[in-house]
Amino acid sequence: MESKTDALLLRAVDYGENDKIVTLLTADRGKIAAAVKGVKKAGAKLRFAAQPFCFAEYVFATRGTRNTVTSASLYDAFFPLCEDMTRYYAAAVVTDACDKVVLEGMQSGALLVAAISALEGLCSDEPLALVRFLLAALSFAGYPVEAGECPACGRVPAGRMRFSFADGAFFCDACLPDAVPASESTFCAVRAAQGKGEATPDGIVRALRLLGTYFARQVGAELPALAEYLRLLHKGVQTA
Numbered sequence: 001m002e003s004k005t006d007a008l009l010l011r012a013v014d015y016g017e018n019d020k021i022v023t024l025l026t027a028d029r030g031k032i033a034a035a036v037k038g039v040k041k042a043g044a045k046l047r048f049a050a051q052p053f054c055f056a057e058y059v060f061a062t063r064g065t066r067n068t069v070t071s072a073s074l075y076d077a078f079f080p081l082c083e084d085m086t087r088y089y090a091a092a093v094v095t096d097a098c099d100k101v102v103l104e105g106m107q108s109g110a111l112l113v114a115a116i117s118a119l120e121g122l123c124s125d126e127p128l129a130l131v132r133f134l135l136a137a138l139s140f141a142g143y144p145v146e147a148g149e150c151p152a153c154g155r156v157p158a159g160r161m162r163f164s165f166a167d168g169a170f171f172c173d174a175c176l177p178d179a180v181p182a183s184e185s186t187f188c189a190v191r192a193a194q195g196k197g198e199a200t201p202d203g204i205v206r207a208l209r210l211l212g213t214y215f216a217r218q219v220g221a222e223l224p225a226l227a228e229y230l231r232l233l234h235k236g237v238q239t240a
Contacts (some may be wrong), residue, residue: 001061001063001083002059002060002061002062002070002142003059003060003062004057004058004059005026005027005028005029005032005057005058005060006026006027006056006057006058006075006112007024007025007032007052007055007056007057007058008024008053008055008095008098008112008115008116009022009023009024009025009049009050009051009052009053009054009055009056009095010022010023010024010025010031010095010096010098010099011023011095011099012050012052014040015035017039017040018038018041018044019035019037019038019039019040020035020036020040020050021033021034021035021036022034022035022036022049022050022069022190023099025095025098025099025102025108025111025112025115026108026112026113027107027108027109028107028108028109028176029104029105030102030103030105030106030107030108031096031099031102031103031104031106031108032060032067032073032104032164033067034060034067034068034069035056035066035068035069036049036050036068036069037068037069046071048074048077049069049070049072049074051077051082052081052082052088052092052095052138053077053078053081053082053091053095053119054074054077055074055075055076055077055078055097055109055116055119056072056074056075057072057073057075058071058072059071059072065160068195068197070181072165076116076119076120078091078119078120078122078123080094080123081119081122081123085232086229086232087122087123087125087231089225089226089228089229089232090122090129090130090225090229091118091119091122092228092229093133093134093223093225093226094115094118094119094122094130094133095115096184096223096224096225097133097134097137097215097223098111098115098137099222100219100221101117101137101140101141102140107194108140110136111136111137111140114132114133114136114137114140115133117129117132117133118130118132118133118136120227127143127199127201127204127219128189128192128193128199128204130152130208130229131189131190131192131204131207131208131211132193132194134208134211134212134215135190135193135194135211137215138168138211138214138215138218138219141158141215141218141219143206143214143215143218143219144168145168145169145190145211145214146167146168146169146170147169147170147187147190147191147194147196150169150170150171150172150175151167151169151171152171152172152175152176153172153175155172157170157171157172157173157184157187158184159173159184160173160181160183160184161173161181161182161183161184161187162175162176162177162179162180162181162182163177163180163181163186163210163214164176164177164179164180165179165180165184165214165217165218168214168218170182170187170190171203180210182210183203183206185199185200185202185203185208186203186210187209188200188203188207189203189204189206190207190210190211193207202238205230205233208226208229208230209230212226212227
């Protein structure tokens with residue numbers, strides 16, 4: 001049986017001498033694992049279909065539970081992401097997070113759109129692209145983040161504040177003193193990613209750290225690429 005679907009490559013691993021097994025994110029079938037045969041040979045026609053961040057229409061031949069990619073039509077390879085180490089790791093956060101929150105058979109259209117949008121934003125160094133994506137991934141996983149009024153007093157938090165992992169929300173410092181401390185710049189960056197106000201570079205970094213920790217605690221999986229991305233950002237600041 002043959003089928004086709006638009007998909008984003010999440011990861012690829014070597015299989016045998018010349019093949020790869022790819023994991024793909026699709027809108028209506030969740031994650032799909034498929035073999036891409038002969039792809040490691042020089043001049044292989046489908047070499048692009050097993051490259052990082054490939055977004056394409058994939059055609060599969062399915063036998064039992066096994067899928068084999070028979071052809072693919074490229075939409076976008078997001079080449080700038082592979083030309084710069086910092087961008088590469090930022091993009092790897094996107095594919096890694098998708099891999100960890102999506103299961104086979106899930107309806108994942110909204111997350112696929114968010115992932116493609118994030119990769120496009122990262123190609124042009126859009127400052128909030130990764131924050132916005134992590135918020136979308138957390139919401140998809142059932143852990144949305146609220147950055148509005150304090151759930152306890154109804155006022156918009158300012159100055160020193162707290163973030164509750166249990167509630168996925170920011171509180172005034174005095175309203176929930178036992179929760180995790182959070183800076184106003186973190187709060188503003190999350191709000192900016194949600195289309196409310198502006199963010200500072202420091203606030204974006206702080207927001208990414210907080211969201212990465214929240215993701216790890218709620219989803220139960222670390223995002224190693226995020227730690228490396230933040231390390232590269234810090235190194236770049238020091239070098240500059």
